[in-house]
Amino acid sequence: MTAQGSASVFAAPKRPLAIQRFPLPEKIEDEAALLRVTAAGVCGTDVHLWHGRLKIPVPVILGHETVGEVATLGSRLNRDLLGNPLAVGDRVVFASGVSCGRCYYCAIAQEPTRCLRRKVYGINLTCSQPPHFFGGQAEYVYLIPGVCIFKLPDGLPTDAIVAVGCAAPTTVHAFENAGGMHHGENVVIQGAGPVGLFSLVLALEGGASKVIVLDQVQSRLEAAKKMGADHVLNISDFENSEQRVAKVHELTNGIGADMVVECSGNPKAVQEGWLMCRDSGRYLEVGHYTDRGEAPLNPHIITRKQLKITGSWGMAPRHYLHALRVIEKVWSKYGLNQLVGRKFPLEDSTQALEAVEKGEVVKAVITP
Ligand SMILES: [Zn+2]
Ligand SMILES: [Zn+2]
Structure with a gap:
């Protein structure tokens, strides 16, 4: 039997999210990766998406601020964006937006966040088709070729990163x-x-x-x-x-x-x-x-x-890198890790959305 993983799925506005099991991909593309999700931040945007305030294709696995561990690497993916060697077990983050590089906004205007074919994890990539795992609120996330991956330095707490996720x-x-x-x-x-x-x-x-x-x-x-x-x-x-x-x-x-x-x-x-x-x-x-x-x-x-x-809309990979560098330098000074108010298991994704909506926590995090 094929191995499976759980995900919390958003299918229609205002309905509770539902746990669904999807088969893990049998084969990983050469430049793709499969991560085991360690933490998925719940963003205010997730609450708005849940209320149907942005037109997105459904069903979708929410979660665009994800820290994970490399579970499988494609045969031609062995370094992160900065050239650091990547291996199974490494803790990484990735830029949730993937731009095409060839449209007017990517190639001419150089505004990749406005790419005409932009794919964004946890937002506009539906989970209806394999490899399904296109959002952070799941046990796994599949990084398609072209996703910018950043290996995380030791000593930088996962909480400090997800606290200020996107x-x-x-x-x-x-x-x-x-x-x-x-x-x-x-x-x-x-x-x-x-x-x-x-x-x-x-x-x-x-x-x-x-x-x-x-x-x-x-x-x-x-x-x-x-x-x-x-x-x-x-x-x-x-x-x-x-x-x-x-x-x-x-x-x-x-x-x-x-x-x-x-x-x-x-x-x-x-x-x-x-x-x-x-x-x-x-x-x-x-x-x-x-x-x-x-x-x-x-x-x-x-x-x-x-x-x-x-x-300004969303962020490009350079903003991720620069943000990560700032976080690495000042997380302790500002106690960024302490902004994580509550952690929820995957099954309680809906409660996590509610907690963010009510302002009960600065940051809620799903730990699948
Ligand atoms: Zn967000
Ligand atoms: Zn583009």
């Missing part, structure tokens, strides 16, 4: 896209989930003078404070948006922030964030990977304040 490379991409940080700038971060907290790390490491973090979940704000945020503001402590904007101006000498990073995924936060920017400041729109609907926005604010607004 958030870290997403944030690196967003900062890069906005032209990076300048020393001495004041930064506002809207939302203290993993993307917000990693933005805090990048802002502090980038030489920010003052970092102000807003959220409505007190435990997340406490995490931000512990990590070094200068000010944390609970949005529920204010009567209205005007008061929050006024508070940010008060904390920034009446000028506003040089850079505001939207990591809340709340459409209503956007115009408020524009108003928190200083004139000619930068607004990084990162939090709306899924479609959360519309909010009234007054374009006059953009013109009058000369705002520079940038959007």
Whole structure:
């Protein structure tokens, strides 16, 4: 009998995920790999996907932030992206997005995250066809040829990586896209989930003078404070948006922030964030990977304040590498591993989604 592995499968919006068994591939392609999943981070995006807020093919195995151990290597795959030798048993991560390299966006515009044929693990690769294992919430994950694999250094805890799973490379991409940080700038971060907290790390490491973090979940704000945020503001402590904007101006000498990073995924936060920017400041729109609907926005604010607004979608392999290097260097300083709030067995994937949705944990992790 063929060996099998379990996976948690998302088949329709809002329905509980169901455990399914799939046969393991009998043969591995020459440049492919099969990993045994050690940890799969549950991202806010998974919650949105579960609610049907992004059109994706189903059924799908969720999970796009995966740490695994090499179970089988294709005959021609013996090194990771940086040339480190790869062997069975090695602990690795991989870039969840695979771009084609040949479409207009890959070859000409050089924006692989907008590849016209982009495949993303745990998001748009259905598990209906063999080799099935295309998401992290499973015992195994099959890495097709072309996936960028990074061998993990010893001493870097798995928890530190999954805690900021896709958030870290997403944030690196967003900062890069906005032209990076300048020393001495004041930064506002809207939302203290993993993307917000990693933005805090990048802002502090980038030489920010003052970092102000807003959220409505007190435990997340406490995490931000512990990590070094200068000010944390609970949005529920204010009567209205005007008061929050006024508070940010008060904390920034009446000028506003040089850079505001939207990591809340709340459409209503956007115009408020524009108003928190200083004139000619930068607004990084990162939090709306899924479609959360519309909010009234007054374009006059953009013109009058000369705002520079940038959007960034997902991440390319270079953002993974750069994020990994940052994590390796600072995980202990910021206690990144401690952001993992709760671990769930594969069977409890639905509860993990619920815990993230309710903001009970900064990060939930599935350990198959
Ligand atoms: Zn994610
Ligand atoms: Zn492409």
